[in-house]
Amino acid sequence: MDKSICPRFEKAMTILSQRWTGLIIYQLLSGPQRFCTIESSVGVSGRVLSERLKDLENEGIVRREVHPETPVRIEYSLTEKGKSLEPLMKEIEKWSQGWLEV
Amino acid sequence: MDKSICPRFEKAMTILSQRWTGLIIYQLLSGPQRFCTIESSVGVSGRVLSERLKDLENEGIVRREVHPETPVRIEYSLTEKGKSLEPLMKEIEKWSQGWLEV
DNA sequence: ATAGTTACTTACATAAAGTAACCAACTTAC
């Protein structure tokens, strides 16, 4: 074993290659959203979404804000770090449009 | 459920968010390589690498070439479609260097 | 009091990944 790959790149890949993570971030690029909105637009189960949002919060990519309305509104949004993934997401979009069939 | 996400983008994410896929492609950007080289540089198990390379070949991203030398040499390389992922990989690299600690 | 909403969590089932041993084909060393 002689891992020749940059550890930062490896960490980025570890984050982004978690199932659903990319789609969740992509979805949040269009603005702050609540749990159930992400759940249905991305198509991820609540169980996993909850897990992913916690991970992404810990990574400093997503911010969670509680609005004590009724019923309670909890808003998830991208931090600066999260927003900095936009060019990367645009590249994926570009590649998918150039090279993938539907 | 009202999936608002572009199906091409979703497919791209499905491919790229498979565990190890990104690292395998990144590794192949530096040129054609054999099975055991990828295995050790990426740190993936042979069982999964074998699976991923087949998937990537089916997607038209990776090409497999047999050189009947001794011992047999099998070379994996990126197709045009695979190489077209380079800008995306560079974006991940850039992001990881700008926003991640080691 | 009953039912509905949101944002979760829990328990259980299935799918994916890790680990390690094994195999085929061919070579070199003894």
Added chain:
DNA sequence: GTAAGTTGGTTACTTTATGTAAGTAACTAT
């Protein structure tokens, strides 16, 4: 000629991740 080494895998088994569905807490509306 036979034992051991190399490459590129596969197979069997274990552990981890994800999917599914039901449950919970806090509050409102009827």
